[in-house]
Amino acid sequence: DQELGTPPHSPPAPESPPTDPLLIQDLFDRVIRGDFEEWQLFLHPDQKPLVSRHWSGAARIRGAAGTGKTVIGLHRLAELARRYPDDTVLFTSNSRSLAELLEKRFRNLPMAPTNVEFANIDRIVYQYDSWTPAHFSLVDQTFEAACKELVAGSPLERISPDYLKEEIERVIKGNDLQSLDHYLSIERIGRKRSLSQNLRKQVWELYELWAGKLSERNAVTFADKRIRVRDSVQNLAQAPYRCVIVDEAQDVTLVELQLVRALVAGDPQKPVPKDGVLILDDPAQRIYAGGYRLGWASLDITGRAQVLRKNYRNAPAVYRAAKRVRGRELVALDHDDDKYILDAELGFHEREEEKPNLVLVDGNGELPYLCERIREFIAAEKYSANEIAVFLKHNIQVEATIGFLQREGIRCVQLTRDGFTGDGIRVGTYDRARGLEFRAVFLPRLGATQFPDSSGDSDGEERNSDPDQDLESRQLELDRLYVAMTRARELLVLVADEEPCEEIRRALAEEIILKDLRSQPKARPTPA
The missing domain is CATH 3.40.50.300 (P-loop containing nucleotide triphosphate hydrolases)
Incomplete structure (x- = not known):
């Protein structure tokens, strides 16, 4: 795969790596x-x-x-x-x-x-470009106004507003499509929901209507x-x-x-x-x-x-569990070798105690369980606070978790879009986990009613479900969870107060060990 070229440049005082x-x-x-x-x-x-x-x-x-x-x-x-x-x-x-x-x-x-x-x-x-983009509230208001004007009563009503907005920002603007003809012919990579030519025409009409409303306010989005x-x-x-x-x-x-x-x-x-x-x-x-x-x-x-082709970060059981939960679906593959990307060899030696756990607790017991385990690790000096992370799906869950841990005397540092400073347990969303790694990772709120999100809009409105759209959204959620799971070098603990989704259940027994700590255990989750 590699191109032959001129001899490698050597930095000052090179150190010869071992070859044995x-x-x-x-x-x-x-x-x-x-x-x-x-x-x-x-x-x-x-x-x-x-x-x-x-x-x-x-x-x-x-x-x-x-x-x-x-x-x-x-x-x-x-x-x-x-x-x-x-x-x-x-x-x-x-x-x-x-x-x-x-x-x-x-x-x-x-x-x-x-x-x-x-x-x-x-x-x-x-x-x-020093021009300040429109505030997200104005962007949302103008988009909602365009949807209200055009979508109601049309075939687009079956598609969630979030999906339509994503289509415009990530497909139309993300590819800088200049004409309807270009949009009608482009390969919509990563978008599982099929859009007919008629639906694409209506999406384009919505895009132009939204752009007009922004223009009336002399506003541009960051995509523009x-x-x-x-x-x-x-x-x-x-x-x-x-x-x-x-x-x-x-x-x-x-x-x-x-x-x-x-x-x-x-x-x-x-x-x-x-x-x-x-x-x-x-x-x-x-x-x-x-x-x-x-x-x-x-x-x-x-x-x-x-x-x-070799994973140097994760304990083998951690990587296998993450891969099993995520599944093998991939998009935007350019070469034959790309389809084998998940089949990385594992650089760590096997150790049985490294298997991830799914811990089931009573209702409202997830955060107390986190406190108990974190205190154990720090008291035993197994991990330092900076080597432990807690990842959740939503910012509101992050804030609630930090509040709880701090009330219990556990110092926390929130992972934000601006980064993080200071010492303490790292707490953030799955999205903020990218590029990071920790010796121990906890993932609470993984009951089936909390992960992944059910189909429909975040505002709770019921809509006609589209299987392809739901599948695309679900796969993105699993990709984000995969990112969070693979931040763990040695210890990975999933926590829930109810049975988890089928993707987690299919990893039970072989890749994830179930620990049921509920006071009145219900029927044990079985592999999907």
Whole structure:
């Protein structure tokens, strides 16, 4: 898969990695037992060639959770900064908190170069366009007004407003579709719900009506702003960066990817320079709808595509459980090897006690159980507070969990879009889990009535259910849960006060151990 090129560039005072498998395993085991923060920057000797490689254009490294994509990206960033000392190299993502966290981590590398920048894509957008986008409340109001005017009584009424809004923002604007004909013919990657030509025409009419209402208020959405900035950067006389590495690229839109390309090449007709763009992604870890083809962004990775095949993060039982719960559904696959992305080899030695648990408790018993276990771990000095995370689906659940834990005297740090600071148990949504890793992870609120969401709108209105739409929404929920589950290096505990969904039940016995702590146990959940 790798392209042969010029000999690898060597940074100052290179250290030759061990090549003997036993020495490598010994090194790996010593790092595992050492400082957790140092572990988060550990580059496995087998992956060092990817860091020093010379690529003649855009390249992509794709791999399942825990295969080391981000660590490779950070070490590659340092390598490129040394390789091109008179230029600036950029590390970007669509997540602000992830970009800021990785910058802090990068600064801990020995002799970390200074000619690097970390910025999420929207921060870059602000740098080139100072126009303030419309507040989300105005965006929602104008969209609701457009729906009220057009959707009521039409075939679109069977489709949830959230889905329609997503279709416009992620498909139409995310791909910068300029005409109805283009929308009628485009491949809607990642969208399982089929839209007939007639329905697409009505969606386009809704898009134009919404755009008109925004225009009347002299307002633009952030999706519009990204398009304007992409166009501006493509017209710059000189590209602002020599190289760009984009992490979690499975969740960017086509427009955002075109912007990334423009940051190193400018005009879309110009070729991507040597080592210009490195894409890091995993189609199994999507948290947003939609998708793209690299060719649509004029990015050719022929001969420069690498699929990572070994998981270095998770205990084997943790990864197997996460994979079993998620299922094998993947979207936006470009190459034959992509379909095997979930079949990563496992770098850890097997240990029976590492099997994840599903703990069933009485009603309102989930948070007290968390308190009890967290206190046990900290008192026994098994894990530090900073090495433990609690992930939930919704922000309201995060706030309630933090409030409860703090009232019980357990210090917490909330993971937000702005990142996090300080010491304490990390608590955040599944979406904020991306790019992070912890020794122990707790996932409460996983009863079947709470995960995944039932079909229909979040406002609780009953609608005619569409199987494809429900399947698409459910798969995205499972992708987010998969992200949260694979943040655990050693210990993973799922907690619920009722029987879980069928996807979790199908992992019971083989991959997940059931612990029923209810005072009056009901019928035991059986594998689905």
